[in-house]
Amino acid sequence: MTSFSIIEPDSSEELDAYYQLRFEVLRKPWNQPQSSTRDEGEERSIHILMKDENGMAIATGRLQINSDSEGQVRSMAVHENFRGLGLGSKVLRYIENKAKEKNLTKIILDAREPAVHFYEKHGYKVIAESYMLFGVIPHLKMTKNLFGGTI
Numbered sequence: 001m002t003s004f005s006i007i008e009p010d011s012s013e014e015l016d017a018y019y020q021l022r023f024e025v026l027r028k029p030w031n032q033p034q035s036s037t038r039d040e041g042e043e044r045s046i047h048i049l050m051k052d053e054n055g056m057a058i059a060t061g062r063l064q065i066n067s068d069s070e071g072q073v074r075s076m077a078v079h080e081n082f083r084g085l086g087l088g089s090k091v092l093r094y095i096e097n098k099a100k101e102k103n104l105t106k107i108i109l110d111a112r113e114p115a116v117h118f119y120e121k122h123g124y125k126v127i128a129e130s131y132m133l134f135g136v137i138p139h140l141k142m143t144k145n146l147f148g149g150t151i
Contacts, residue, residue: 004058004087006094009049017057018049025060025077030134041074046098048091058082061091063098066108071099073109092122096146105146110139 009018023037041064050059059082062075073095078088099107110130111119120126123144130139 003053004050004090006048006050006090009047014049015047017051018047018060021049021057021079022060022075022077025079026075030136032134041072045074046095047075048094048098050087050091052082059087059091061088061095063095063107065102065104068103069105071095071102071104071107073107076115088118089122092119096144100146106143107146108141108143111142113138113140116140116142 007014009015019037023034027034027036045062045064048061048063049057052058057079059078060075061073061077064072064074066072073092076088076091078091096107107124109119109124111124112133116126119142124142125144126140126142128141130141132138
């Protein structure tokens with residue numbers, strides 16, 4: 001059985017591995033530059049990195065703090081060799097727990113169309129169409145109330 005650890009990267013090596021995996025999964029397949037991996041919300045985010053037992057970056061996620069009550073899931077990525085093992089679910093649960101620790105009541109996200117079912121399994125609801133990334137990847141806006149109740 002392979003073991004995994006989830007950390008909040010803080011060393012330059014961990015951050016480099018975190019941003020490199022985000023680039024490899026979320027930008028490189030669409031011929032986007034490495035610089036497109038980072039955005040204006042990086043500084044107000046909690047970054048999540050999952051590593052395997054050898055220290056290899058295998059999954060990422062990010063909780064961007066939008067307000068005192070709202071967080072946003074961003075930059076969810078799982079290395080192609082580790083998909084289907086439930087790692088995205090583990091990262092998402094970690095993010096949700098961090099949001100609860102910060103007393104956030106709602107999480108929003110913009111899901112790529114193929115990922116909508118994944119988020120629905122975790123209690124997120126589609127509330128609107130969102131945007132078209134790189135002119136080819138449709139996104140849907142989704143939300144979840146962290147403490148029950150209706151959205």
